[in-house]
Amino acid sequence: MSGAWHHLAGLAAPALRWNLRRRVARDKEDPARLAEREGHGAARPPGRLIWLHAASVGESLAILPLMEALAARDPALTMLVTTGTVTSARLLPQRLPDALRGRVLHRYAPLDVPAWVARFLDGWRPDAAGFVESELWPNTLAATHGRGIPLALLNARISDRTAARWGRWAPGFARDLLGRFRLIMPRSAQDAARLQALGAQGLTPPGDLKLAAPPLPVDAAALTELRGAIGGRPVLLAASTHPGEEAQIMAAAAELRGSWPQLLTILAPRHPERGAELGEAPRRSLGQGPDAGPLYIADTMGEMGLLYRAADIAFIGGSLVPHGGQNPLEAARLGCPMIFGPHMENFQEASGGLLAAGGARQVQDAAALAATMADMLTHPDASAAMARAAGAWVSSASDLPGRMAEALLALVGPDGAVEKA
Template identity: 70%
Template sequence: MSRIWHLAATLAVPALRWNLRRRVRLGKEEAARLPEREGHGAARPEGRLLWLHAASVGETLAILPLLDALLARDPALSFLVTTGTATSAQLLPQRLSGELGARVIHRYVPLDVPPWVARFLDGWRPDAACLVESELWPNLLGACAARGIPTALLNARISGRSFRRWRNFGPGLIRRLLGGFSLIVPRSAEDAARLTALGARRLAPAGDLKLAADPLPADPGKLAELRAAIGARPVLLAASTHPGEEELVLAAARELAPRVPDLLTIIVPRHPERGSEIAAAAGAPRRGAGLPPGEGPAYIADTLGELGLFYRLASVALVGGSLIRHGGQNPLEAARLGCPMILGPHMENFADATAALLAAGGARQLPDAAALAGVVADMLSHPERAAGLVAGATRVVSAASDLPGRLAVALLDLLPGKAAGKA
């Protein structure tokens, strides 16, 4: 299987280059940085370098407290952070403090083509590599092993579907890939069981970095402006929505209008480029066009990196991706900001976090989209129930506060000439 993957990736180079150009046209890649996808662009700093790979926005946000903990224990350490999406690349510089920002270099991760991976590793020469969640690329991991680069897998997760595929079609390959890691930290006990069944042996206790992520930031001046524009109106936030959800949210808002006539429904689409389309359908002003909320019933917040503003403004929030069969977006973002939250019936992408929130009384889950208006009305008319949800959610996100420090110590142990750090 390993040889087949190696050959297939090499033969796929023309198709991969075509797809990268297509993604540029779709706004999903940066044309000027396409060479990074082939391993170009190394600019290794002096001293020890830890490489962390976070595929997308959620994983990128999850590693920020870990980076802070690592820098606190080893101020001379430099970081190479790779991601696979343009959105995460744009977001990362916004979330780095001055001191940490000076130690972090961002590149796009090379695709898993043997010469591209070799060029990347030979140029950067990381002292250790840390992959987040389920980034198991055979050529990349094999090249790390060949160069003696220690590797760690954090927030390691294996979905039921992936587990069945690996077990049925690549048991030898996945056993070898997992066996090459010096450290594996499963996201949950369920993930630990699946990883063990697939051949992982060096498993640390489970821990979810997304539970320990920092609250989404908000510019104080912009927050004050929005609060002044909204006034005392109650706010229903639909956060990180996907196609098909906006219509359901707006229908619920229309149903609520007789009971809550001053309700403002704010929609934050997961992909800001959809803002114009949503605003046209809703007849609503759009933040991406520089417009403030008006006196109308809806507002479209189609800007990047401002979700923290709107969670702070919301009276109640629906976590997007959950009214349709997408699997849900991260509910912990609302939990960390003390925002009472509603979850749709489809939260498979965050099953463990959802189960923890529901068990702690930190969220309400809908049986279907038709129930949205009634649940929102109930929460707006009974603030004590909303406060109970906030208290339960706070207990959940407080449980992993020491995780970044523990993981930082474990990762520093992988580095040559490790600095003496404190847990």
């Protein structure tokens, strides 16, 4: 199967090039950096270089603590981070700590076309490579492994559905693909079991890197301004919502306003470009603040740290509809009491851990949402205790970035010589 994929990807190069141009028109690609998708743009500095590949925003921000740990342990190290989305390319430089500036380089990842991947590797010549979560591109992994570059799969995850599909239809392909990794650090015990059943070797004890991420940043002046506009009103934040959820949340909020007539609901859609379709209300993307009305639409990027700090309750989106949920850990780090729906499959370990620790509440459907939010508003002390429990649970993974950094650096010798398997 890997040979067929290699052949087909090469044949697909013209169509992929056409699709990249089409994505430029939709602001899904950066026209000034489109050549990077074909492996161009290398500017390798001297010395040791570790390549870290993260798919998008969540994964790229999750590896910030890892990069800090790597930098602290190896002052001569440069890190190359590749991602596949415009949003991640724009947000990552904003989130880099001062200590990492100049030591972290960003490029768009080459698509999984053999010639494009070869060009990328020829230019960058990484000493080791870490792929984050489920980024398993066959040609990229084969080419990297074939050059003797040690590979690590970090925060590795695989869903039940994907594992079952691979186990049934392509067990040999899965075993070969996973066998290219010298080191696999699974996100959870469940992920570890699925990966091991598919033939993965070199598994370490599980640990979720997203638990160790720093609190989302905030602009202090913007927070002061937003809190001033809100006044003393109670605030419900619907964070990272998806189509089909906003109407249910607004219906629940309408019920609550019978007892809390000043309630302000902030809708922060997962895809900010949907802001215009969410109703007639002030929109943050237009420079507007909340007015006396019941709704405010926060359709901007990179401001969840602001919104969680301004909220009394956060509903975690993607969980009332069968999307799999969004990251509940951001709210936990910022002391915002949270609630989510039944669909948290994408964050099963995190949501289960938070619930077991008493750090979150879960509803099974929209009908229970208003009653649960009313209880949380009625008992603020209990909600605050829940938020403290969530924060304590999240802090339990504080040593993980250091352990991950040491395992990754162990693949590279002190002068850039690759450790032999």
